[in-house]
Amino acid sequence: MNRERLDKAIQMREEGRAKQDQAMLAEVRAMLIELVSAYPDDAEINFQTAVAHDNSGLGREAIPFYVHAIEQGLSGPDLERALLGLGSTYRYLGFYQEAEETLRRGVAEFPHHRGLQVFLAIALYNTGKYKQSTELLLANLLETTSDEKLQYFSKPLSYYAQHLDETW
DSSP states (O other), rough: OOHHHHHHHHHHHHHHHHHHHHHHHHHHHHHHHHHHHHTOOOOOHHHHHHHHHHHHTTTTHHHHHHHHHHTTOOOHHHHHHHHHOOOOHHHTTTTTHHHHHHHHHHHHTTTTTTHHHHHHHHHHHHHOHHEEEEEEEHHHHHHHOHHHHHHTTHHHHHHHHOTTTTTO
């Protein structure tokens, strides 16, 4: 693999994304398509190609690159980001079941990643699992809030989060 070329593409992608420079992102996509053509089974190149497409608003085109990267054994922070990217892309394209499955895997493999948890909660809402969605959102809210009023009620809210359908 041409590491120097990949590193340059990653740097340009980050710059293009930050500036919302579509011409630069198009150039990056072309560079990465060239690299993925030369190294079709390289997980990192497939992942970077997926991200470049996602950053350009081309989620549908990003999906096969995400899937291939994951299948090729992507790991660590790149796998974490790929599962989030793929799951959120599936969700916004209306592939709710695929989104839920992908994001559930992400949460199982990276249980402390709140972004994966919140995107899973949204996908659960989309698949009609409103109780699970609300429980997950409430748990994340209560674990991260610095709001004094919510903290004051954290014990009963934590209980209710797990018992949404109960009444007295």
